[in-house]
Amino acid sequence: MRHMRVWGVSLALLALGVSALALYGQQPVGQPVEATVVSVTGNVDARLTPDGEYQAVTPGMKIPEGATICTGARSTVELDFDGHSAVIVKRLTIVRVDR
Numbered sequence: 001m002r003h004m005r006v007w008g009v010s011l012a013l014l015a016l017g018v019s020a021l022a023l024y025g026q027q028p029v030g031q032p033v034e035a036t037v038v039s040v041t042g043n044v045d046a047r048l049t050p051d052g053e054y055q056a057v058t059p060g061m062k063i064p065e066g067a068t069i070c071t072g073a074r075s076t077v078e079l080d081f082d083g084h085s086a087v088i089v090k091r092l093t094i095v096r097v098d099r
Contacts, residue, residue, distance in 0.1 A: 033065040035079040035097055038086070042075025063097055070094045 037059050045054040046061075047068045054070065057077055063069065071077060071093045079087045079097075089095055 033081065033097060033099055035063040035081050035087070037061040037063060038078040038080050040075075040077050042091070043072035044075050044077045044089075045070050045072075065097055065099070067097045068094060069097070 037057055039059055040057055044057040046057045046063055047054045047070075048064060050066065057063075057069065063079060069077060069079075069089055071089055071091055073091055075091050077089045079089065081087070
């Protein structure tokens with residue numbers, strides 16, 4: 001019985017820690033989301049505005065909220081959101097940066 005209580009407390013502390021990290025990484029309400037490109041492999045293009053043209057994505061590039069990213073075959077892109085979270089977009093994917 002003691003092991004079950006310790007296990008339950010451990011799970012509760014883990015859930016609390018994960019929740020705190022999730023809240024820490026969120027942008028304040030009203031502030032636009034922006035990603036920084038960390039790395040690019042293969043062919044990755046982005047349309048930075050809804051009416052804009054697709055352009056090649058390069059490391060260090062800023063990807064604003066509302067932008068669309070498109071990866072080709074054998075392609076990936078790693079995005080960093082203010083140092084709090086990272087996303088890897090894999091091959092043959094189209095994603096939109098949004099909340």
